[in-house]
């Protein structure tokens with residue numbers, strides 16, 4: 679179990695042919711919709727993730743989808759992109775990595791995602807490296823939330839002018 683206090687926890691389970699990651703976000707933000715720094719953070723720190731293929735409801739490229747998508751879905755794409763970008767020298771045939779993110783907040787707590795990556799336990803070290811990398815990027819994005827807040831003292835001061 680990996681965790682960043684107050685932000686999220688990750689529970690990773692390896693199988694022969696796939697890895698299942700349970701992600702639980704603890705904060706208010708569970709999508710990128712209210713985190714407007716998301717695209718610029720990715721352009722700076724993880725530009726290749728924006729080119730990954732995405733099968734989404736709106737049928738839009740990931741660079742558009744990422745502006746308002748679930749954090750777990752972004753996490754999945756970051757893992758897939760890391761695996762593509764960090765192929766071992768011995769693997770040089772064009773390998774395709776794929777993943778799936780599922781959630782059902784009628785059954786599970788809000789902010790819970792189940793992310794399946796089709797990479798087996800033999801490659802658990804690579805998967806862990808991908809998870810560490812993806813965690814750092816997601817933390818930057820979640821941390822950016824504080825940059826977007828208007829200090830409450832300011833809005834109160836504006837209201838007080840007419841008193």
Ligand SMILES: [Zn+2]
Nearest residue numbers: 731732733734
């Ligand atoms: Zn996708």
